Amino acid sequence: MDAHGQARPGEVSVELPAAFDTGLIFIGRIRTPYATRAECPKNTRESDALATVELDPRYAAGLEGVELFSHLILLYWMDEARRDLIQQIPAHLGRRRGTFALRTPARPNPIALAVVELIRIESPNLIVRNIDCRDGTPLLDIKPYFASIDSVPDARRP
Amino acid sequence: MDAHGQARPGEVSVELPAAFDTGLIFIGRIRTPYATRAECPKNTRESDALATVELDPRYAAGLEGVELFSHLILLYWMDEARRDLIQQIPAHLGRRRGTFALRTPARPNPIALAVVELIRIESPNLIVRNIDCRDGTPLLDIKPYFASIDSVPDARRP
Numbered sequence: 001m002d003a004h005g006q007a008r009p010g011e012v013s014v015e016l017p018a019a020f021d022t023g024l025i026f027i028g029r030i031r032t033p034y035a036t037r038a039e040c041p042k043n044t045r046e047s048d049a050l051a052t053v054e055l056d057p058r059y060a061a062g063l064e065g066v067e068l069f070s071h072l073i074l075l076y077w078m079d080e081a082r083r084d085l086i087q088q089i090p091a092h093l094g095r096r097r098g099t100f101a102l103r104t105p106a107r108p109n110p111i112a113l114a115v116v117e118l119i120r121i122e123s124p125n126l127i128v129r130n131i132d133c134r135d136g137t138p139l140l141d142i143k144p145y146f147a148s149i150d151s152v153p154d155a156r157r158p
Numbered sequence: 159m160d161a162h163g164q165a166r167p168g169e170v171s172v173e174l175p176a177a178f179d180t181g182l183i184f185i186g187r188i189r190t191p192y193a194t195r196a197e198c199p200k201n202t203r204e205s206d207a208l209a210t211v212e213l214d215p216r217y218a219a220g221l222e223g224v225e226l227f228s229h230l231i232l233l234y235w236m237d238e239a240r241r242d243l244i245q246q247i248p249a250h251l252g253r254r255r256g257t258f259a260l261r262t263p264a265r266p267n268p269i270a271l272a273v274v275e276l277i278r279i280e281s282p283n284l285i286v287r288n289i290d291c292r293d294g295t296p297l298l299d300i301k302p303y304f305a306s307i308d309s310v311p312d313a314r315r316p
Contacts (some may be wrong), residue, residue: 001262008177014216014217014220016183019182020181020183021184021235022182023178023179023180023182024182025174025175025266025267026179026180027266034256040240043306043307046276058173059172059244059257059258061172061244061245061256061264062172062244062258063256063259064257065259065260065316066256068315069315069316070310070313071314072258075234083183086219086220087219087220095211097222097223099217099220100220100299100301100302101215101220101227101231102299102302106297108183108217109182109185109298109299111233111298113233113301115307115308121161129294130307141256141266142268143258144259144261145313146201147313148259149201149202149272149288150273151309151310152229152303152305152309153309155227155229155309156227156229157226157228157302157305
């Protein structure tokens, strides 16, 4: 998929089911310095910019205790992504690979995740570092990061 | 929330929006030795049991290249979880904490994530280790684990 959301020659799409199985609620928005997808850094560690997680105030009570954690996992919705591409040719790779071996936004359920450093809380907002998404991206979830289950420093990749 | 999905005294719920913002597709099921939620281990590292990720065959081409990674992130849907609890009293904690400071299944969007070790691929199925969910849990996504962005060994928690 290119920066305009178009499939590149050689990319493979799949027919998706006609109906959804369940639904999601957007619980907030992520405010970043990146107005468009083209401006976004390639991954979460390529940016030191701060971002603001604007949580819908109705969920503010859910932040009780979040200050105890240095890092959080954000789940957010890649609302501009195609959902039907099952093999893609990322520009940085130059060859075709399955969607489930890529972190590309384009996937059947375009949920992205980022491990972010919590800088401070201004309830119902969070100020965080290490997020790469477009300004206004819909927020799905905030989870505490547990090194004991989430950190695998020696995980192998190509 | 107790093992039957009932709120405990002192837990706080919130009124959710009347409509969903977008929809999810179940792309497979996770087969585990745990028939009910009560049998599930407390977290993903408490079990050495193997699990089978049964991917819907229509998405099998998406696995191309997954074998290059030692660890994957699975996103799955906690279909039995309440979505309206915003402060909860986990049994192991004994006091109230915000949903976003907990890894409890009960949350506005009950998406769980597990970092699993990839044992082998029997396309369209994956055999993995370190997954704590109920047998038959709906699968939402498979992502490669990148230590460079996903691993924070020294993340602080209470």
